[in-house]
Amino acid sequence: MIYFIPSWQSLSDGPTDFDDIVHQLKMFQKNNIKVEIILPTYLPSIRYQLNRQGLTNIRYWSVFEYLQNIKNNIGLPLKADSLKFPDQAQFIYTPICLIVLYQKSVFAKVYYSKFGGVSHVDYFVNDMVNKQNFYDDRGILSSVIAYDSTGKQIYMNYFDDYQNIKIHHDLLTHQVELEFEGENYIYGSIEELVISYIEQHLKDVRGNHTIILSACLENNYLTNLSHLNNRIIVSFSNQRFKFENKELLNKFLSMADILIADTKFSQRELEKECQSKHRNLTIHELPPFDANLKLGESQSMRQQVIYWYVDNSLAGILPTAIQKLTHRLITHKKNSIVIASKSSLQIRDISNKIFDYVKEFYQVNEESVIYQMAWQALNDDSENRLHDNELNQFSEIKEYQDATKAIEVMQHVEKQVITFEKDINIGLSSARVILDLNNKPDTFLQISGISAGLPQINMKESSYIVDRKNGLILKTINQLDEAIEYYLDTLNYWNESLVYNIEQIEKYSNKNNVQRWIDLVRSNNEHD
Template sequence: MIYFIPAWYNQRRTWYFNSRPWSQEQKLVRFDDISSHFERFSSAGEKCQLIVNNYEPQLRYFMHRLEILERNFINVFDIIQDLNTIKKEQGQVDFYTQFPWPEGIEFINTPFSVLGYLNGKLYAQIEFGDSGQLFWITIFENNLPSLRYIFDDRGFISSKLVYDQSGKYHYQDYYNGEEEWQIREFFPPYGNHVEVAEEARERFLKSRYETMTDLVFEVERLILDQNDEPDDIIFLAEDDRHTGPILEMKSRKKVIYSFFQGRNSHDISPEVQQHLQNVDSVIANSESLRKSLQEYTNVPVKKIPLFDARLDLGKSRQMKELIVYFRLDGLRKSSYQAVFNAILRYMKENKLVYLRIISFESNVQEQQSIRKQLTEIFEASDDKCLVLTEEDTHNSENSLQATEGKSRVQLIFMTAADDIIKLLNDCRVIIDGADDADLYTHIAAISAGIPQINRFPSEFVTHEQNGYIAETPEGIYDGLDYFLSEMTNWNRALTDSIQKTLQYSNSNLLADLMEGL
């Protein structure tokens, strides 16, 4: 068995979930080293299990995006809450109207949530996930939150968060499928401990835990101890919140220690240096990170770049329209005018070019500022086909049809990182004008065979091969002309991307990783 342990932790509450209602800012990591390698090993027919340590009631939606089947993962909190045998039909609430509301409540739909009023006062706010599923219901007293019911994506109440009279966290009850609390977690100043319900104590070693961390690792040890064969492997994401305890409980299992540039820095802490002495293999997804790690271990550190198997080569070659994906985040506003003037100049010369400006900015005021500045830039072009239009993420997949015959420029504010996959399906070129180019955009471009235009070179992008290095705004114009004026250079970039992915194909990767284990 190969166990994969990711580090999908909440920055403020380690063992809590990262998912948010669709209207709120999302934590955008949907793809990392663990999800990539899990897919590779699973596709090769290896016996794999993903262990998710944190509380994630929307886990099945998350795994569906990563195309991971439910039978191939286990959640520590499903065991804590006694949910391993829960069935969808046991769910109690699939839609908010099924919730036990008080008599006389009135509902008002808003763009972001549903509000419930009782006797003219705010009583409840109902919020939803990306797919319209019930996410949580917050109950108010005197305009302060008093209770929050958090829903499992299988259709039942997963936990209840109780607030004190000042609207701050008091404690949280975690339920089984029958809405019976199994554990109760307290928050400062009321404590930091976890109490186990009397009816659930036979499943745990203690009736009280000083921290949630103690309980999580007790359950994780049970999972890992179920099988302890010499050929078992733990594929462990480096993270100081779990690495030490997991290395202590690994028993006879071999450990592949995985570092990811999107999560780990090049500064190797003393703790990581110690961990490097207690693992069997080390991998990193970039050459610079590999070199940093190799200084602290005699175990060979292997460079294994990541590619997203959910992406394919798309359909852009079959289309006459040339769609350009522009990543706005990270580009300084002071550069907007020069960068977009260069793109506009090329779009005026090539009428087949369509521009999608993509941003994950969630702050409404900042969105308005971006919209205003871009509108002024594109209106100055004095071309009705080059004025700024806007699409929401729910319409973005068919956005080209929506603008055909009208404007060729779209601004899209996205709420889910997975929508990138849809947008890249018909994209011909990617532009990332940020000083620090986005790692996932790099991965997506190579995986989908799409050339990219960046400000600075990197180990992922080679000038005039799979990309174009544009150090100035005029360089962006040159890059567009290089890839869009005719197909020769674009085909060369496609071939280069395919060769990169084949170099790290599943069979080559597995043989390389298993060597010496």
């Protein structure tokens, strides 16, 4: 059996669209290969979370569900009107939560999960949180966190279906009391409890097992599984592991039989550390995502869209990048740009800097009457808009002409907040070229770009983008102008990139990726 231990943390959103393990599980599921997820963390909404990712048929074993001994597998998420509050309570509905007022004070706040049911309720005493009730996706009260009068968490209780306390976790001493099958047990920490029952679970299942463990800070304590007689593959992703944490890195290396890296960067970091510590470990670079042919429609579009993906590692080159990209928009009317990020604040900051540069270039003042008239002429379709004969008197004024040009350039800047993987796919469907100037190119974006047949411009090399084949690797940000011209002004180079990407799609297809995993696990077992 192949066991996956993911990096999903307690009371988190669990599996996300950009989680490498989600895509690996989908690969195995699609090819009817049996795997099991071992969940060491407390995830009361795991059924919904797996279903949302299309992993309903994936088998999982949760330490907490097992110890809570919840028998009821059928149920619906709890609705707010099922909760009991004082008769005289008043309710205030906000986008964030439902606020319950009683005797002019906040009595409770009801929070909803992404699937629409109640996730947890905060209860207040003297305007301080007194306790938090957590509900699972079957509508069952699953756990409670209690607070003292200063707002400090003091303990957490986990329940079975009948509200019997199965686990009592003292959050001050970290000690855990467990009632299981009529017996009482005491553990020094929640991690000790989790390790103990994962070990027991693996011993209860016969056969040769391979454990694939996601390396991350929060899974630090799982390195204590190293003494098990199971093959352990440790999976590293530069999206979730900080390689500068050498102490933690070596903990994972010491338990591993084999290592998986998601990118060349991760592979190099692992190779350096293995060499420095004289560890003889095999390192495989395996793509965490599939490539599927999804060619966009940019060839039939008049506008040439630059899809610019930004994260928080741009600081040193950002001013130059903004200046060069804005100048490109000013000088090429058929160009537009999509600023894409998982951070709306970053998108706003960058777009504002672009707008400031445009207004400075044309020397326009958006507070002026002339500017407002130009804006209205371009944007206002209402009955109150100025008529053409009213606007004609301004059309020869340079300030009006410059304002019109500035507004038209700014209209070629679009913003896209990335929440789900479909957001990237939608953004790439109209893109002509991808720009990822971050210190670590985003792996999901790179493979999605290959699927869309698009050339990509990066500052760092990777396994997926080959210089002057399906993209360009810049040595300095000053080469950005030339790189954009290379793909937007010369059709031949763009077509060459398209052909190369189509060849790469087969290499990173679901079928080939699964075969790499199968070969890896099989050779690992045969090596034994």
